[in-house]
Amino acid sequence: MTFLYKADPARGAQWAARFAQLAPDLPFRVWPDIGNPADIRYLAAWSPDDLAETLPNLEVVFSVGAGVDQFDLSRVPPHLPVVRMIEPGIVEGMVEYVTEAVLAVHRDLFDYAAQQQARVWKARPVRAAASRRVGVLGLGMLGTAVLERLKLFGFACAGWSRSPHTIDGVECHAGDASFDTFLGRTDVLVCLLPLTDATRGLLSRRVFDALPAGASLIHVGRGPQLNTADLLDAMDAGHLHSAVLDVTDPEPLPVDHRLWSQPRVRLTPHIASATRPEGAVDAVLDNLRRHRAGEPMHGAINRERGY
Ligand code: NDP
Ligand code: OXD
Numbered sequence: 001m002t003f004l005y006k007a008d009p010a011r012g013a014q015w016a017a018r019f020a021q022l023a024p025d026l027p028f029r030v031w032p033d034i035g036n037p038a039d040i041r042y043l044a045a046w047s048p049d050d051l052a053e054t055l056p057n058l059e060v061v062f063s064v065g066a067g068v069d070q071f072d073l074s075r076v077p078p079h080l081p082v083v084r085m086i087e088p089g090i091v092e093g094m095v096e097y098v099t100e101a102v103l104a105v106h107r108d109l110f111d112y113a114a115q116q117q118a119r120v121w122k123a124r125p126v127r128a129a130a131s132r133r134v135g136v137l138g139l140g141m142l143g144t145a146v147l148e149r150l151k152l153f154g155f156a157c158a159g160w161s162r163s164p165h166t167i168d169g170v171e172c173h174a175g176d177a178s179f180d181t182f183l184g185r186t187d188v189l190v191c192l193l194p195l196t197d198a199t200r201g202l203l204s205r206r207v208f209d210a211l212p213a214g215a216s217l218i219h220v221g222r223g224p225q226l227n228t229a230d231l232l233d234a235m236d237a238g239h240l241h242s243a244v245l246d247v248t249d250p251e252p253l254p255v256d257h258r259l260w261s262q263p264r265v266r267l268t269p270h271i272a273s274a275t276r277p278e279g280a281v282d283a284v285l286d287n288l289r290r291h292r293a294g295e296p297m298h299g300a301i302n303r304e305r306g307y
Pocket of ligand 1 (some may be wrong): 066287
């Protein structure tokens, strides 16, 4: 009975050390050194490609990321549970990233960066946080944690999800029927949706037009959710003020892409948050215990929904 890891090898070495410490009886291998394929019961991967089809005794496939859109689920045999990563490090990293981005927009740091370039010393009026309306797309593990933090600053917080949610101090919207109401009250739009057929290309002209003039976008979901041309048009037209993009399509962003040179677009290379090896191994081992006990695993995805 062996555990196989197929993702960043440097992190693989950290996983191996923690497995050796916490589960010394479970042999741990790092792809491509897989040994006998028939021994492998558990696989953790960023993207398994066709590997899950070739391991005859596989029981569970774990994603090392919070999202599973990078999986081709049609190549993971249907009887196998697919479990995404739920661990505190991903949540803490995302809360830090989005909080900093919202505060940068709120405290006019894009405008001050332009003023610095032009050597202009000019104070802008400071707006009360309560008058800045933040709206988060996605009320899952990450969207909820981000809102819980942002509301402590006093921002007017709202969220949007597929099914109804209730979060104390947050105006919660659900489904297509209230999408425009949600957008119309949102000055800073944060995208924390999983990439699915329903969310691909969602951040488009239709959404930007529904936001109030001067709104900003913080995109930390997945690159293909954003129509970049529509974003740039909305910014050129002066309707959108600024954008913080941690994810792009494609990644890496080509060196000649227009986004690089936009003064009011801030880019980071998909680093908003990442699984931390210690927390990841602890989460996987807890799920292995659950799996063996016949209990539901944390983060098991619903293949039909795609997340
Ligand atoms: P969850 O699965 O916990 O939450 C997803 C949320 O999105 C849920 O509230 C869900 O609604 C909502 N949702 C999904 N589809 C739709 C839809 N069609 N319409 C409206 N709402 C929808 O995901 P996480 O919070 O853990 O992660 C979100 C995403 O963040 C990941 O999938 C990944 O793409 C991205 N991510 C990015 C990272 C980065 O570094 N940039 C790092 C980690 C994750 P409901 O609650 O009703 O099901
Ligand atoms: C993830 C990511 O999904 O890093 O965990 O984007």
